[in-house]
Amino acid sequence: MQKPLFKSSLHRNQVIMGYVLIIPALLFFFVFFGYSLVQAFHYSTLDWDGVTEQTYVGMQNYIDLIHDSVFWKAFTNNVFYTVGILIFGVLPGLLLAYVLSRPGIKGRTLFRSVYFFPRIISAVVYGAVWKWIYDPRNGLVTMLINMFGGNGSDIAITGNVKTAMLGITITGGWTYFGFCMVIFIASFMGTDMELEEAATLDGANKWQLFYSVTLPQIKPVINTVLIYTVIDCFKVYDLVLVMTSGGPNDATQIMTYYIYKQAFTFNKFGYGSAAAILLGLFMIIFTVVYNKSIGKEDEA
Numbered sequence: 613m614q615k616p617l618f619k620s621s622l623h624r625n626q627v628i629m630g631y632v633l634i635i636p637a638l639l640f641f642f643v644f645f646g647y648s649l650v651q652a653f654h655y656s657t658l659d660w661d662g663v664t665e666q667t668y669v670g671m672q673n674y675i676d677l678i679h680d681s682v683f684w685k686a687f688t689n690n691v692f693y694t695v696g697i698l699i700f701g702v703l704p705g706l707l708l709a710y711v712l713s714r715p716g717i718k719g720r721t722l723f724r725s726v727y728f729f730p731r732i733i734s735a736v737v738y739g740a741v742w743k744w745i746y747d748p749r750n751g752l753v754t755m756l757i758n759m760f761g762g763n764g765s766d767i768a769i770t771g772n773v774k775t776a777m778l779g780i781t782i783t784g785g786w787t788y789f790g791f792c793m794v795i796f797i798a799s800f801m802g803t804d805m806e807l808e809e810a811a812t813l814d815g816a817n818k819w820q821l822f823y824s825v826t827l828p829q830i831k832p833v834i835n836t837v838l839i840y841t842v843i844d845c846f847k848v849y850d851l852v853l854v855m856t857s858g859g860p861n862d863a864t865q866i867m868t869y870y871i872y873k874q875a876f877t878f879n880k881f882g883y884g885s886a887a888a889i890l891l892g893l894f895m896i897i898f899t900v901v902y903n904k905s906i907g908k909e910d911e912a
Contacts, residue, residue: 649892652885652888652889653885653889655881655882655885656673656674656882656885656886656888656889657669657670657671657673657882658673658881658882658885659672659673659882660881660882661879661880661881662875662879662881663879669882673882673883673885673886674886674890676883677883677886677887677890682862682865682870683870683887685862685865686862686865686866686867686869686870687867689777689863689864689865689866690845690846690848690866690867692777692781693777693780693781693784693845693848693866694841694842694845694846696778696781696782696784696785697781697784697785697788697841697845698838698841699785700781700782700784700785700786700788700789701784701785701786701787701788701789701791701792701841702788702792702837702838702841704785704789704793705788705789705790705791705792705793705795705796706792706793706796706834708723708727708789708793709792709793709794709795709796709797709799709800710796710800710822710826712724712793712797713796713797713800713801715805720797723793724790724793724794724797726790727789727790727793727794728790728791728793728794729790730786730787730789730790731787731788731790731791733787734850735787735850735851735854736850736854738783738786738787739783739850739851739853739854739855740854742779742783742786742855743770743854743855746768746769746770746779746855748764748765748766748767748768748769748771749765751764753767753769754767770855770856770864771860772860772863773860773861773863774863776856776859776860776863776864777863777864779855780851780852780855780856780864783851783855784845784848784851788841792837792841795833795837796830796833796834796837799830799833800826800830802830803826803829803830804829807825807829808821808825808826811824811825835902835906838902839899839902839903842895842898843895843898843899846867846868846891846894846895847868848866848868849866849868849869849872852864852866852869853869857869858870858873867887867891868891870887871884871887871888871891872884874887
């Protein structure tokens with residue numbers, strides 16, 4: 613039996629009002645961003661240095677990108693960075709938020725302020741601080757290793773191709789941790805405590821309360837945070853620029869920095885635009901697929 617499109621006139625009016633409210637934002641997007649997207653795609657079909665005559669090359673820039681090992685290295689590094697942020701930032705933020713949201717916890721406001729502070733600092737500032745922390749000559753890591761009898765100068769975290777991306781990822785996770793914690797605390801504070809009390813009476817332990825009772829109640833917030841985090845991680849630029857400039861040997865090359873170098877260092881505007889279009893296409897595909905998978909889970 614086919615379900616009615618609108619359950620009631622009230623629901624229909626709510627849907628109509630939703631479209632009315634979103635139309636101005638969509639118009640703003642298409643006027644100011646839509647033109648830029650069309651222009652970027654146009655540039656991606658050109659061989660152009662930004663000054664001399666434009667040469668139409670069709671899809672050749674995209675074909676060259678597919679065979680560009682540095683492009684795929686940058687993409688792989690972005691995936692690594694994103695997974696690392698989920699592990700070092702989102703997950704700890706979720707767990708600490710759950711602890712701080714429990715009744716009777718004192719100093720909740722102080723914790724939220726302290727842990728959120730890194731998020732409001734410019735990436736240039738905390739990138740420079742963490743660059744000093746990792747400095748093999750006189751950085752904090754070196755001093756700690758020397759304090760325990762080791763030789764910290766032998767450990768160049770951001771200067772080693774094997775550890776440079778990990779160092780940047782840990783730095784990024786440090787900034788996401790407090791941000792996610794604040795969001796999740798607000799979500800946990802709005803959960804139904806009566807459900808937890810009922811589950812406790814039924815014999816549920818703390819893990820079961822967290823995983824089976826509390827966590828499902830904030831699932832929409834978790835999904836939103838995950839989508840935001842993935843998209844934001846693929847936009848990271850200034851942190852890499854300050855700490856490593858994509859080195860050593862492209863070990864920390866990421867998509868946005870790769871696009872910047874192609875367009876403004878090598879003056880390959882068409883090639884850089886093609887890379888930007890592919891990055892945007894990936895973000896759209898990820899968001900659509902993830903939202904569809906969420907919808908199927910909710911229907912089930």
